[in-house]
Amino acid sequence: MPAFIWEARTRAGEVKNGTMVADTIEAVQQRLRQQSLQPQSVKKQPLQIKLKLPQFGSGVSSKDLVLFTRQFSTMIDAGLPLVQCLDILGNQNDNPAFKKVLLDLKSTVETGTTFAEALKKHPKVFDTLFVNLVAAGETGGILDTIMNRLSAYIEKNIKLVKQIKGAMTYPLVVLSVSFAVVSVLLLFVIPTFEKMFKDMGGTLPGLTQGLIDISQWLQAWAIFIFPAIAAIVVAGIRFKQTKRGTEIFDKTILKAPVFGDIVRKVAVARFTSTMGTMLSSGVPILDSLDIVARSAGNTVVEQGILFVRAKISEGKTMAQPLADTKIFPPMVVQMIAVGESTGALDKMLTKIADFYEEEVDEAVAAMTSLIEPFMMVFLGGLLGTMMIAMYLPIFTMAGSLK
Secondary structure, X not given: OOEEEEEEEOOOOOEEEEEEEOOOHHHHXXXXXXXXXXXXEEXXXXXXXXXOOOOOOOOOOHHHHHHXXXXXXXXXXXXXXXXXXXXXXXXXXXXXXXXXXXXHHHHHHHOOOOHHHHHOOOXXXXXXXXXXXXXXXXXXXXXXXXXXXXXXXXXXXXXXXXXXXXXXXXXXHHHXXXXXXXXXXXXXXXXHXXXXXXXXXXXXXXXHHHHHHHHHXXXXXXXXXXXXXXXXXXXXXXXXXXXXXXXXXXXXXXXXXXXXXXXXXXXXXXXXXXHHHHHXXXXXXXXXXXXXXXXXOOHHHHHHHHHHHHHHHXXXXXXXXXXXXXXXXXXXXXXXXXXXXXXXXXXXXXXXXXXXHHHHHHHHHXXXXXXXXXXXXXXXXXXXXXXXXXXXXXXXXXXXXX
């Protein structure tokens, strides 16, 4: 279907322009008049040939998505037409990738497609949760409210992801720096001391000799050791990307001391927040559980939620199957049971989500305060032992001279 470039005037005399996909020029003019616009010129868009470079991901960040949903909600609430909202937000967007997506949404909606169906064309930007909530908002006539809830949900999700990344980054950075520093000392610094000790003669202390032996071994096998470590890391990442590898990793991380508890709390916060948002937006509970399971981020949690969904489809309540999964804490199960019995499950889920988000904050802070001194002691003890081993023969020699 060809695209047309149009220019039109509003009733107030303001000039507007844009592009529209249609069969004929007459079809474009008719749609413009339906939007209370007086066509000035409509012409076929010339064929454009662009060289596209390969891209990774969608090019749209979570912050872009939050800003879009906030602005879109405000504009819809103010009574602006859907197409005009997308046109304004698309043309003023600074992100070229997101601008292209928004203008494509505008063109698709202009053809008579629903907003939710248009969003489905861009699964890398708008996930299943986003699309289903928008569909519920369109059906119920509360799209502005849904977009507000979506922006709040995405902001909470960003916060949870940042907390997990922050908790993992510090120890990984310290361990990487420790490995690099020790490798440099063993490969370049200690051989210099070794040559000096040989010139001095005499018997070296056991700690010093042991460190020199390790240095000699590393020098002899470094050409094989470092490529082997790199190959193991790459193989581990590749295995993690497989279905079996993901299952093993997710099970292991949930059982890990300290960190596993944080991951479990994040899973609970994400589950309750997403479910609360979907139920309060009018999405059926079975559909909500199906979507929540796919966005769980952990295969163990995903399987548990799908188990709950299967039991609910058989006529059972949510609380008992949740308890059977052994994933969700008893307090969460009891609060959900209360929410079901009082008919306020969505509100109860939102309260649980708020509580567990605070729990995640405290758990991450506690873990960070625990890891920092441990890492400092570990790194300081390792480097200190190496320094003592290197200077011990010098101190011994100085004592003999006295």
